[in-house]
Every structure is written in structure tokens, then in C-alpha cells.
Amino acid sequence: MKAELLKRLIPMRKEDFCNLQNHTHGSLSKQEIPNRQMEAWQFTNINRLKMLTLVEAEASSSNIPKYLPLLPEVAEGTSRIILASEIDSVTVLDLSESIEQLTKEEIMENLGDILDATGCKHHWPVTLNYSHVNYCIALKVKKNMNGNLEIVHIPTQTGIQAIRILLIVEEDSSLCLNQVTLGQGLQLSSLVLEVFLGRESTLNHGLLAFADSEAGFLGHISVLQESNSNYTFTSVARGWGVARIEPRITQVSGNAKTVLRGLQVVEGNNQIDTHSYISFEGPEGELDQLHKSIADDKGHSIFNGIIRVPCLAQRTKASQLSRNLLLSSQARIDTKPELEIVADDVRCTHGATISQMQEDEIFYLQSRGLDVKQASTLVKKGYYQDILNTLPNSSNVWNPLERIMQVDSPLLGLHEN
Template sequence: MNNPTLDKTSQETYLDNLLQQCQANSPVIDAEYLQNLRKNAVSQVKELSLPTRRDEEWRFTDLSELYQLEFKTAKPEKVTQQIADIFILPEAQKSCIVFVNGQYVSELSNVSALSTDIYVGNLNNLSDTQKSKIVKYLGKQEGEKDAFTALNTAGFKDAAVIWVNPNIVVETPIQLLFIAVASDTPTLIQPRTLVVAEKGSSLSFVEYYGRLEQCSDVIQNQPYFTNSVTEIWLEDNAQINHSRIQRELANSFHIGKSAITQNQDSRYTCNEVNLGAKLSRHTLQILQNGNQTETHLNGLTMIDNQQISDTHSAVLLNHPYGVTNQLHKCIIDGNAHGVFNGKIFVPKPAQVTSATQLNRNLLLSSKARINTKPELQITADNVKCSHGATISQLEADELFYLQSRGLNETDARHLLIDAFAAEILERIPVNSLQERLTQCVACRTVDA
């Protein structure tokens, strides 16, 4: 058990208290399908239990500190345009929507650069016609049910929505900005995102989780808990490049789930970077729902001190000629603990499949830890698949070589760490974001 004092009854009480918080602060919803969605989620929460280290999928991730805190639903907070501009990418100044503590802020959002063939906004502002289309997608992703996802659905107030009409190519990168504002009490924030790319469409978007401390002698910034859910649908021949950036406060908790369904000939790329939070967990579930479907997963985790970062992914290749490539890197320093568990399923129907998976880990201190478990489950007989994991430290001969070329030991270490991270960061399609994250990695390397 995670926490010896948190028995089964206590866990049920804790989860019920979180559910009551969500229900007490949720707005009245007129749409019948949303009422039913929330009602079903409430029933799921009551049937499910919170994960512990006795659960196979959570055995390396200790949630006891999370369970010791009594969270209240986050209240609206005022964020100025000047502060929001710190997080908004230059390429997305007129294609960005902003949520603060999970609530849409229209005055900080600007989508004037986008055509009428694409909707970028919040769920509550959809037209009646658009809302009728949402029914097919919202809350309809397949996959395992879990308490955190059900809790998000039971209590979500609004959602970020991207909807691209058929055969529309969106050249401008879109940013979904979620700002968490710390307060004097532990708070629960539940962002929700829905992205639908219709047949033949193409887009690139950034899902960015930033944080804001309140500087005051009166307010002591307490931990907050971001519980996010993102649903992405790609219809036939659609293409999405998705960059997911997590930079929460150092004392916060972040548990996120991304569920993606790809139809025939679609192409999905995820560039994931995890830098913040005391404890973070991201679960990726991808269903290839058609022939000749491509999935590319690129990930970077950089943690130090006492941070815990857990990445779980599952790719289901259910049709012939599927392709998936995954490369996830971890840079771990101090007493930090990284976890990677990637699964690729290749059943009998998925003939002529190509799948590769690699987890590379760089440990910078003697107390840094990594638990890695890449998995391939194959029953098809005409496939090309490989998987593996590496755990290493900085190579002495590489340090020696750089020092022989005039660098001191510290600069040589920084150069090697930056190069290790660059392989992932260079795949991010938004230049300013790539540069910003490169600088962030460099700064953390110097601080270390």
C-alpha cells in the first residue's frame, strides 16, 4: 500500500470527497448528452478505486503524498495579459486560447489568425450545430477506465476544443495554454481538451501547462493537483503534430491522460517534454483504427532533486501496414526517480507492421533512479519490430575528449547533456518553443 494509514475505506472516502468537490462546483449543463456523460462518470468513480503501488501499472509511483492533501476545486484567478504573454508563443499570438485554473479566459485568448474552417475555442461557446457533432467524440475514447479520468469527466466545467473541417491544412501553429495559479490552499484543477481532425485535414498544436506563483507575504503557495484529460481524433488521412509541455510548480502534482484514435492513413506525432511538478504521470493511449496508420512518439523527461516522473504508453496496432516509432529519453539527477513503461500490441490482424521502441536514460548522480519496461506483445507473423532500453552515465572518454579540446569539465558535462536532449527537442516543429525548451534544459544543467 502506498501509505500505511490509507486503507481501502480511507481511499474510498478520499475519492468520494474529491467527487463531492467536483459536483458542488460544477455548473448546470443544459445539453442532455453532457448530463449523461457526467452522470456515467460519477457512477464510474464510485465503482473504481484510487491506484496504489499494489497495482501493476502504478507499482513504481508512490502517490501517498498526493493522498495526504485535501484539495478544493480551484477558484478563478486574475491573470493579466502581460503575464499571459510570457507563456504565449510568438507563432501563436493570434492562434492561442487560454485557460486559468481550468477556466476559459476570453480576454486573454486570440484566434484571429485562423480561418472559419477551423474552430479553436471552448466547449461552452460552440454553436448548436457544432455541439451536435461533439456528441460522437467527447468522452468516447476506448481504453481502460481509471479513477482520475472518470473524476475529470465527472467534474469538468468546460473544455478546450479544436475542430478542423475536411481537407483543411492549418499552417499556423495553435497553442492551448493552461495556466495554474497557486493559492493558500491545496487546489484541484481539471483541464479537458478535445481535438478533432476531419478527413484529409492537417494541423500542429501545442498543449502547454504553465504555472504562476503568487508573490505575497500573506499567501503561502500550497501544492495544487492538475488532473488533465486530452482526447484526439484523426479521421481518414488526417495529420496532427502534437507538442505536450509540462512545466508545473516544483511542489505540485500532475496526472494527465492523452487518448488518441487514428483512422486509416492518418499520421499522429506527439512531442512530449516533462520538466516540472513534484510528481507527474502521463498516460498515452493510441488506437490505430485503420490500415497504413503512422504513430510517432518523442519524449523527454528531465528531473532532479526529489521529483518523480512516470510515462506510460500503449499503442494498439489493429490493422495491416501500421507504423509506430517511439523514442523516450530521461535525464535524471539528484534523488529523482523516473519511470517508463511503453507497450506496443501487434495482434494477428496487424500484418506487415513496423514498430520500434527505445527508452534511453542518462543518470547524473549516484542516487538517481530509473525503472524502465519497454514491451512488445506480438501475435502477427509478418512484422518488423524491435524494442530496448539503455541506462548510462556520462562517458569518461567523451568528457576527456572535450576537455582535450579546451573545455573545462563543467562545460563538457553541460555540452553532452544538452546534446542528449537535443535529439528530442529538435523534433518540435515550433521554433520558438524549441529554443525556449533548449534554454530551459541548459539552465537546469547549469543549476545542477
């Protein structure tokens, strides 16, 4: 990659973060680390999370070159950015003309505003990210343009690895964004993503998060939607020792559409949380949310979804459903969909189910010649597929269904020989 392209893509380097980091280090030291007395953290494995925050980083050296041959080919028509912890380890492959970098001035003007507007600027995971991040990827999709982008975060060292992304999708433009986050060993991957969607814009956003059962992941996704914008977010997570995915979306003037899809698979001693918060700040907004989980062995799946509909958000249509499969008597599922409604002219529903694999489904498939294992596999595939179908097409090169179904680590194909 040419050095001048790297310089244009990432105008905000570590030295530009010095004042910000000095401030947030102070904020982090004053801020109470999450504990189980806090309602939002009552089920999280705090001890495992604390342990990962204390792991020291190895001497920084880019391991990206040795990973490059192991990555799947990038989807046709898609730009790929590969990230590590240090700016010198960033690789850019064929950045589309529809996508351009923000200037340092634009970054300083916008960075943190979306977090503030969605009410999470001072949340502990965000402050942790601020205090460890070394650079910011800041991009915009130009007005009346279409783009396809993939951002891959590859593990290169132990300890906290913080990634910060600012994305502006301008008016009448669209983007398919596929993010891939990988974790291996004693790492804590920290992602803070801020997204602004202009009027009549569209973003189809996928997040594939896979690890080897030790690593941790904190993913904070903050989105502001202008009117007539469309945002689809699909997250697929498996293999994390502890993970917490937090999409927070605000429809700033209503009349926008949000689609959320989530799938988390926990086994062994894994724990994966999803905590969503959607706020309607104007009339005639729409939300369609479906979250699924499968818990096996001693795995623990957590879902908490809050929908806020104040008085000014009349004629809101919102649907939220949490569906869960419990495959082991030692596994655990906690699910809590919530509605906070003040407006009186709305159509809002929510619900949750926790069940085991239906014996009649297995029996029916056995009657068609499948053994128990084959029948169980087929049922799982059907359970996963409607979530996977909403991922951006560019995610297909990562074989998400295969990684979810794989008996061993979902990092298949990414281990060195």
C-alpha cells in the same frame, strides 16, 4: 476577447456537465484509488498524488491577465488559447479560419468515444478529470485545411485543475498543435485530450510540461488514427513533484504512422512517469518511438511502453527504444518496454539502456579546452536535441532547451516581479 467568440468556442459549459459530473463523482467514489499493488502504479509516489487530490481550491479568480505580459509572443501564424480552471478565464488570440468549434450536439456525440476505443475511458485519472472539469474545449480542423494552434494552461489556483479537450482533424487536413502546461505550488493539473485523425490527415503534437517541484500533472492523451494518417507526439517534462503522461494510440485500420518522442528530466525529489500504449488494429502500420530521461539528485524517472500487435496487424513495423542517463547514485530509473505480438509477419524491436555520462566524452571535450561543467552541459544538450527537434516550430518561442537546462525552475520568465 469578444464574448461572442468565447461563446462560440466553448459551447459546452459547466451546466452541461452536471449530469456527467454527478455520474462520475459516483464512479470516482466507487473506483479504487491507485495503489502500489497495481502493476501500472507500482512505482508511482501515491502518497504525494493523494495529498494533491485533497488540497482545496482557492476562491476562483482569474489570474490570467497578470500572466499575459509574461508569456512569450505567440509564433507567427499560430492561434493561441489560454486556459484556466474556470470558463470566464479563457482567452483566445486570433483563432484561425481553418479551425472551428464543434457544436454541443457534436460534442455529446463524440465526447468519450475515443477514450472508449483506446481502452481508458474508466481509468482513474480520466474519471478524476471528469469529476472536476468545468468546461470542454472542442475544435476541429476543417477538411483540406492547415492550421497552427497553441493551447496554454496557466496555474491560477491550488487544488485540482482539470482541462478537457476534444479535437477532430478532418480528412486531408493537417495541424501543428503545441500544448504548454505549467504547474506551481499545491496544484494537480489534469488533462484529458481526445484526438481523431481522419484519412490522410497529419498532426504534429508537442507537449511542454514545466513546474516548480511541488505541483502534480496527470496527462491522458487518447488518439484514434484512420488509415494513411500521421501522428507525431513529442512530450518534454521537467520540474513536477509527481507527473504521469499517458499517450494511448490506436490505429483503427492499420496503414498509418505514429512517431512518439519523450524527454523527462527529474531532479530533487521529482518523479515523472510516461506510460504509452499503442495498438495496431489493421495491417501495415508503423511506429517509431524514442523515449529519453535524465535522473539526478533523488529524482525518479519511470517509463512503461506497450506495443500491441494482434493477428490482424500483419506487416506491422514498430520500433521502441528507452534511453536513460543516471547522474546520481541516489536517483532512480525504472524502464519497461513491452511487445505483445500475435501476428507472425512483423518487424518489431524494442530495447532499453541505462547508463552514466561517458567519461571519454567528457575527457575529449576537456582536451578541446572546456572545463568539466561546460563539457557536461554540452553532452546534455546533444542528448536532448534530437527529441526537441521533433517539436512543432511554434514551440520555439518557449525556449524548451533553455528551460530544460536552466539550473533553477523551468518556469523561468513566468514569475511575477
